[in-house]
Amino acid sequence: MGRKIWVFDTTLRDGEQVPGAKLNLYEKVEIAQQLKKLGVDIIEAGFPASSQGDFDAVKAVAEKVGTTGDIMITALARAVKADIDAVYHAVKYAENPMIHMVLGTSDIHVEKKFSKSKDQILQIGVDAVKYAKTLLPQVQYSTEDASRSDFEYLWKTIEAVMRAGATMINVPDTVGFAEPEEFGEMIFKLNNRMKNLDDSVLLSVHCHNDLGMATANTLAAIKNGADKVECTINGIGERAGNAALEEVVMALKTRSTIYNADTRINTKEIINTSRLVSSFMGLDVQVNKAITGDNAFAHSSGIHQDGLLKSRDAYEIVHPEDVGLDDMELVLTARSGRHAVKNALEKLGFSNLSTDEFEGIFEGFLKLADAKKEVYDHDLYVIVESYYEKHDASHKNATHYSDQFFDIEDLQVVSNTSFPSASVKVRKGNEVLKASAVGSGPIDALYSAIAEITSMDVKLVEYNINSVSRGKEALGKVKITIEHEGEKYMAKAADTDILKASALAYMNAINSIVVAKLTPVMN
Numbered sequence: 050m051g052r053k054i055w056v057f058d059t060t061l062r063d064g065e066q067v068p069g070a071k072l073n074l075y076e077k078v079e080i081a082q083q084l085k086k087l088g089v090d091i092i093e094a095g096f097p098a099s100s101q102g103d104f105d106a107v108k109a110v111a112e113k114v115g116t117t118g119d120i121m122i123t124a125l126a127r128a129v130k131a132d133i134d135a136v137y138h139a140v141k142y143a144e145n146p147m148i149h150m151v152l153g154t155s156d157i158h159v160e161k162k163f164s165k166s167k168d169q170i171l172q173i174g175v176d177a178v179k180y181a182k183t184l185l186p187q188v189q190y191s192t193e194d195a196s197r198s199d200f201e202y203l204w205k206t207i208e209a210v211m212r213a214g215a216t217m218i219n220v221p222d223t224v225g226f227a228e229p230e231e232f233g234e235m236i237f238k239l240n241n242r243m244k245n246l247d248d249s250v251l252l253s254v255h256c257h258n259d260l261g262m263a264t265a266n267t268l269a270a271i272k273n274g275a276d277k278v279e280c281t282i283n284g285i286g287e288r289a290g291n292a293a294l295e296e297v298v299m300a301l302k303t304r305s306t307i308y309n310a311d312t313r314i315n316t317k318e319i320i321n322t323s324r325l326v327s328s329f330m331g332l333d334v335q336v337n338k339a340i341t342g343d344n345a346f347a348h349s350s351g352i353h354q355d356g357l358l359k360s361r362d363a364y365e366i367v368h369p370e371d372v373g374l375d376d377m378e379l380v381l382t383a384r385s386g387r388h389a390v391k392n393a394l395e396k397l398g399f400s401n402l403s404t405d406e407f408e409g410i411f412e413g414f415l416k417l418a419d420a421k422k423e424v425y426d427h428d429l430y431v432i433v434e435s436y437y438e439k440h441d442a443s444h445k446n447a448t449h450y451s452d453q454f455f456d457i458e459d460l461q462v463v464s465n466t467s468f469p470s471a472s473v474k475v476r477k478g479n480e481v482l483k484a485s486a487v488g489s490g491p492i493d494a495l496y497s498a499i500a501e502i503t504s505m506d507v508k509l510v511e512y513n514i515n516s517v518s519r520g521k522e523a524l525g526k527v528k529i530t531i532e533h534e535g536e537k538y539m540a541k542a543a544d545t546d547i548l549k550a551s552a553l554a555y556m557n558a559i560n561s562i563v564v565a566k567l568t569p570v571m572n
């Protein structure tokens with residue numbers, strides 16, 4: 050066991066400062082419940098003085114999430130009595146409530162933002178801490194813009210607010226200006242001085258990502274003595290965001306010999322938490338985002354896929370299972386090689402293929418892969434079928450798999466406010482199936498029509514669309530999850546027509562169900 054690092058999650062406060070990401074009371078409580086399951090030590094639930102809605106949401110988090118276990122609930126205040134009162138009245142219901150206040154220490158803040166002298170600002174901070182201490186025993190003081198502050202003034206402030214009773218000192222790199230080595234040195238010096246003054250006071254850091262260094266700066270601070278880190282899920286937050294909780298935590302775990310520090314985060318809850326935050330805030334996670342991005346555990350090039358199949362550690366330093374995913378993903382594309390395709394075929398039951406058979410199928414695979422972005426399992430069945438039809442029609446693999454898969458031939462969607470409707474034409478082998486339906490919106494109408502054709506009992510669990518390029522040729526990328534007989538099936542599709550992309554994604558998911566039903570028969 051290494052040194053304990055406290056994890057302070059500010060997704061509901063700094064994270065919620067992202068334009069358009071505002072959460073309502075219900076959503077804040079749900080996310081707070083999940084953060085507790087994840088094992089964070091402290092939840093910063095909001096800024097109660099900012100609106101009645103946020104006051105109520107922070108209070109609800111304190112009441113519903115903060116009354117059991119040892120989790121601490123806090124919220125932010127300026128060094129202003131009314132803000133501190135608002136925080137106190139919102140968090141006091143929690144078992145372990147804390148008041149968090151912020152006041153700038155850089156010349157820019159002191160002189161330009163506040164038009165005051167350094168001594169005046171220091172006194173305002175000390176008075177605010179003294180007042181907060183009359184309300185609650187736990188008070189955190191944040192020296193806003195610390196990384197651009199004069200070091201001796203920063204220390205003078207920290208010393209004064211510690212003497213006034215602050216129990217946690219948070220050192221923010223408010224505008225993401227710091228650089229790891231320099232930030233680490235600053236934390237090292239502050240830590241030495243703080244521990245000499247009162248070693249019960251926790252030293253914390255709060256790093257922003259304006260230069261893409263939030264995680265690196267946070268880790269440098271840990272190496273140099275920081276006891277606590279402030280992070281957000283998916284790294285969301287003001288401007289370019291904050292240090293991502295999942296990155297800091299997994300770096301500590303993966304490189305434990307360097308950091309010798311542990312958190313109490315249950316890493317298996319990371320993906321669940323990331324998805325919940327992303328869906329409530331309506332903010333997609335960048336596909337290549339470390340740990341929580343869609344592609345973080347997906348491998349698509351032949352050399353990597355071959356290496357992984359021979360030994361996972363060739364290209365995998367974090368195990369997907371450790372963050373709550375089922376497995377890594379080997380995506381079949383035109384960049385895949387023979388090992389990956391053979392592996393996928395074997396999983397579908399096509400083992401013991403002769404070299405000629407496999408090479409013929411692989412040729413078919415490459416042709417399709419050049420025409421499509423991704424080759425799915427149902428495509429492999431069709432490739433196998435057409436290979437044997439051409440070369441050995443009496444072979445047991447020459448089964449008409451394609452009769453069981455669905456393929457969109459045409460669709461028409463009418464989108465209006467009173468009567469959205471859709472008509473769909475689908476091919477299933479030699480059969481052409483048609484259906485029309487109305488729905489609460491165009492996608493709902495489209496999916497109802499497809500559901501009627503496929504006659505499968507399917508529930509749409511998640512629908513997500515985003516643009517993967519710009520301008521007239523922009524591709525709409527749709528990712529959906531459907532549920533059938535208790536199992537979840539995820540599928541994707543992209544097209545310049547977002548309705549077509551939606552229909553193709555749904556069809557791909559339906560075809561995955563067909564594959565799942567076919568595969569045990571083959572094995």
Ligand SMILES: CC(=O)SCCNC(=O)CCNC(=O)[C@H](O)C(C)(C)COP(=O)(O)OP(=O)(O)OC[C@H]1O[C@@H](n2cnc3c(N)ncnc32)[C@H](O)[C@@H]1OP(=O)(O)O
Nearest residue numbers: 063096098099100127128129151152153162163193223287
């Ligand atoms: C780095 C950070 O993330 S800090 C947290 C950022 N979060 C927020 O701002 C939360 C949402 N904010 C709000 O709802 C509002 O800005 C409020 C309620 C805080 C204040 O609203 P208003 O009273 O209308 O003031 P407004 O936002 O326009 O200006 C901020 C005022 O607070 C002062 N102020 C700013 N920071 C602090 C501070 N840390 N301590 C004391 N006063 C401060 C400013 O100097 C300014 O005061 P002035 O009116 O005397 O010039």
Ligand SMILES: CC(C)C(=O)C(=O)O
Nearest residue numbers: 151191193221223255
């Ligand atoms: C309130 C403080 C900690 C903050 O968000 C910042 O300085 O970035």
Ligand SMILES: [Mg+2]
Nearest residue numbers: 063223255287
């Ligand atoms: Mg911040």
